[in-house]
Amino acid sequence: MPTGISASLALNPSESVVVTVRDVSRLGACVARASKLDLAPGAYVRLDLHDHQSGESLSTRAKVRWVRFGGFNTYIGLLFVPAPLREGTMLDRYMGGGASAG
Numbered sequence: 001m002p003t004g005i006s007a008s009l010a011l012n013p014s015e016s017v018v019v020t021v022r023d024v025s026r027l028g029a030c031v032a033r034a035s036k037l038d039l040a041p042g043a044y045v046r047l048d049l050h051d052h053q054s055g056e057s058l059s060t061r062a063k064v065r066w067v068r069f070g071g072f073n074t075y076i077g078l079l080f081v082p083a084p085l086r087e088g089t090m091l092d093r094y095m096g097g098g099a100s101a102g
Helices: 092-096
Strands: 005-012 013-025 028-033 044-051 056-068 072-079
Touching: 005 028, 028 056, 044 072
Parallel strands: none
Antiparallel strands: 005 013, 005 044, 013 028, 028 072, 044 056, 056 072
């Protein structure tokens, strides 16, 4: 994702953490958190994205498919619920690869 796109994961109604989107498809996304984040596969979260240049925003519910730790980062595979993500969202211009959550 280019700079100017902010992303966060809402873990519950009162807790949200900043993440970086590493990959996105119509089925899901891979996000990274620059610290340890304890999430269990099967948990539901909300991915919130905002493009500061265009002013567009997107919020979508997602299911945690996998969690991996590497270095100082936590990598999280998300499956959009419902999937696939409909066409015409702000993410269309950033999609290029296959499903990230598989």
